[in-house]
Amino acid sequence: MIRYALRYLNLMVLTLLVLSVVSFALAYWFPGDPLTNLSGIQEATPQTERFLAEKYATEHNLFVQYWHYMQLVFSGDWGVSFSSGLPLYDEITLALPATLELCAYAFLLSLIVGIPLGFIAGLKHYTGTDYTVLSLSVFSYSIPAFWLALILILIFCLQLGWLPLSGRINLLFDVPHQTGFIVIDILLSDIQNKSAALNDAFRHLVLPTISIALINTAITVRLARRSIIDVMSKGYIIAARSRGLTNNQILWKHGVRNTLLPILPLIAAQITTLITNAMVIETIFSWPGIGNWLIQAIYQRDYPAIRAGMLAVSSFVVILTVSIELITRLLDPTRDKNERGTI
Amino acid sequence: MPMLDIKNLTLEIDTPVGWVKALDRINLTLEKGEVRALVGESGSGKSLIVRAIVGSVPDNWRLTADRLSWKGESLLSMNAEQRRKIMRKEIAVVFQNPQASLDPSATLGDQLEESIPAHLLAGKWFWQRNAERKALASKVLHKVGIKDHQDCLQKFPHEVARDVNHKMMIAMALVSEPELLIADDPTRGMEATTKVQLLKLLTRMNQTKELSILFISHDLLAISSMANTMTVLYCGQTVESGKMKQLRKRPLHPYTKALLDSAPSFRKELPVKSDLSALDGTIPTLQHLPIGCRLGPRCPRAQKECVKVPAVRRIHEHYYSCHYPLHRDKL
Incomplete structure (x- = not known):
């Protein structure tokens, strides 16, 4: 157990180290003065420039500079944005949870819909149900997320007018920022019309969540279907059937666990795709998340913001992926299989 | 009336080259209290018979039989629920491969307790029944x-040696008092x-x-000590069946004789470096089954007539299907 934890921790630390080096190098690779790119302060007075040079240790060699940079990163001083002049740390901690909220709901939706559908298709494989589910999944897998978002907007916002077009919540509601997850924030807050605000937040969530979740659902369906077909033809299922267990007992006691164990890491690996899709979808729905924020930063050549945003997003993805890997490894009793000697 | 009665069981498998008869008119009966040995080399369809009796036949297999009955009730015509109950009680x-027949993600204890049918438990409440299950499991x-039952019950199948898994499978079979x-x-x-x-x-x-007991094996030495009767299978056809003693003393089918002779012998007078006794060739694959008697191409006594499937003949309790059995002189 501890060996695995250490191994994954090692992997994570090394990857993060590479990422931090790249983000530091970005300050030099971007056009302009590295010091400006690092701090985000343009047109500094000679006094501040001296102060900044000392802060980022620019007269020392690159290693010392990197060391100082890392210290600042860990203390939460990520520089300020070119365009807004606000500290990047505050901006990112506002934007990132919005993306995560969207991703979390989309991921949950894809699991809740995808796994049962995959199971149904797999248990009735090579029948009409199976072919229907499969073709639906191929169809939805082939739709580009951004195009789907546009179509959904066209139908549900512009034609039918059922759902709001953009944003996270109606501006009428003033929800104080606490966790960054809008639904939780509303529940925690003591604003008036709580239920109205909640309802409004959900209405804003529907379309972006669906457009992000669709591709992932399709993938989950296919993974679950394939896996359960494999499992249901295994020897232990035949053996269980020969013991006279009912179909339900076989499915729940032996089928589900063995089906999910091998595909959990695969499903979890889809989270990165999900986040990527979310960043595109956010731009379309003007969702105040990190993707929208980063794309704005790129449009405005806001180099400090690009550097810090890239570091934050990629570190988050790396930490998430490694922890999921570790958790699935710890959950699965068959993974640490060493061939035992036989007598 | 025999307990298990199988007559002309045919199992066809859909392969790219068309339907192939993996089992061709198998006959097998088993009386109550009888130990029948079912022998044949690998690939002769022994395990397929098991799957046919158990009822785990995939959709792309076709199972037909004149009779496949358990205590007079046809297993083929009864519904899934009745069949399940018979399998349960x-x-x-x-199964042959214990490693594959045990759920890798459940502990051995869970799987053993799960195979105890409810009618063996007297307890009224679930904690009483759980305690009974535990007691039964360790006893078996x-x-x-x-x-070391305590330790073994908590282990996963991959954590114990293969022969422990094997014993576990046997325990799981015996615990339901079949x-x-x-x-x-x-x-x-x-x-x-x-x-x-x-x-x-x-x-x-x-x-x-x-x-x-239907004892399926190719270990003739192990079987001959305990089995009363024996059925010999070759390539999906029953070649001979009868009392163990008779079969051993005087086999009528050339294949049975070859099989008996192939058991390693430790006679003193065995010449040094003499060949092991075996039939020429190997068992044909499913795609290349010969017509007629499937032993034909390998049989030392085969004649022109062997391209037709021989009918089952009988001498008292001794059944064989061969055109030129050993008790007739060579033509």
Whole structure:
């Protein structure tokens, strides 16, 4: 157990180290003065420039500079944005949870819909149900997320007018920022019309969540279907059937666990795709998340913001992926299989 | 009336080259309290018979039989629920590959307790029944020769040695107190002392509880000590069946004789470096089955007539299907 934890921790630390080096190098690779790119302060007075040079240790060699940079990163001083002049740390901690909220709901939706559908298709494989589910999944897998978002907007916002077009919540509601997850924030807050605000937040969530979740659902369906077909033809299922267990007992006691164990890491690996899709979808729905924020930063050549945003997003993805890997490894009793000697 | 009665069981498998008869008109009967050996080399369809009896036949297989009945009731025409109940209470199976037949993600204890049918438990409440299950499980483990039951029950299948898994499978079959035990090669890969223990256990169960056993193996030495009757299978056809003693003393089918001769002999007068006795060639694959008697191409006594499937002939309790059996002189 501890060996695995250490191994994954090692992997994570090394990857993060590479990422931090790249983000530091970005300050030099971007056009302009590295010091400006690092701090985000343009047109500094000679006094501040001296102060900044000392802060980022620019007269020392690159290693010392990197060391100082890392210290600042860990203390939460990520520089300020070119365009807004606000500290990047505050901006990112506002934007990132919005993306995560969207991703979390989309991921949950894809699991809740995808796994049962995959199971149904797999248990009735090579029948009409199976072919229907499969073709639906191929169809939805082939739709580009951004195009789907546009179509959904066209139908549900512009034609039918059922759902709001953009944003996270109606501006009428003033929800104080606490966790960054809008639904939780509303529940925690003591604003008036709580239920109205909640309802409004959900209405804003529907379309972006669906457009992000669709591709992932399709993938989950296919993974679950394939896996359960494999499992249901295994020897232990035949053996269980020969013991006279009912179909339900076989499915729940032996089928589900063995089906999910091998595909959990695969499903979890889809989270990165999900986040990527979310960043595109956010731009379309003007969702105040990190993707929208980063794309704005790129449009405005806001180099400090690009550097810090890239570091934050990629570190988050790396930490998430490694922890999921570790958790699935710890959950699965068959993974640490060493061939035992036989007598 | 025999307990298990199989007549003309045919199993066809859909392959790219068309439907192939993997089992061709198999006959097999089993009386109550009888131990029948089912022998044949690998690929002769022994395990397919097990799957046909158990009822786990995939959709792309076609199963037909004149009779496939259990205590007079046809297994083929009854519904899934009735069949399930019979499998739960009356028939138990030990599969060939214990590693694959145990759920890798459940502990051995869970799987053993799960195979205890409800009618063996007297407790009214679930905690009473759980305690009974635990007691039964450890008892049956001691029977099959696992001493440290506490430790073993908590392990996952991949955490214990292969022969422990094997014993576990046997324990899972015996714990439901079946009337028929179908043991598919239960002694394979076991060390000699364990094998003897197991055979003794099965013999004792047969004598005290009238457990009928269908013992599938190619280990003739192990079988001949305990089986009353024997059915010999070649390439999906029953070639000969009858009383064990008779078959051993005077086999009528050339294949049975070859099989008996192929058991390693330790006679003193055996010449140095003499060949092991074996038939020429190998068992044909499913795609290249010969017509007629499937032993034809390998049979030392084969003649022109052998391209037709021989009918089952009988001398008292001794059945054989051969055009030129050994008791007739060579033509």
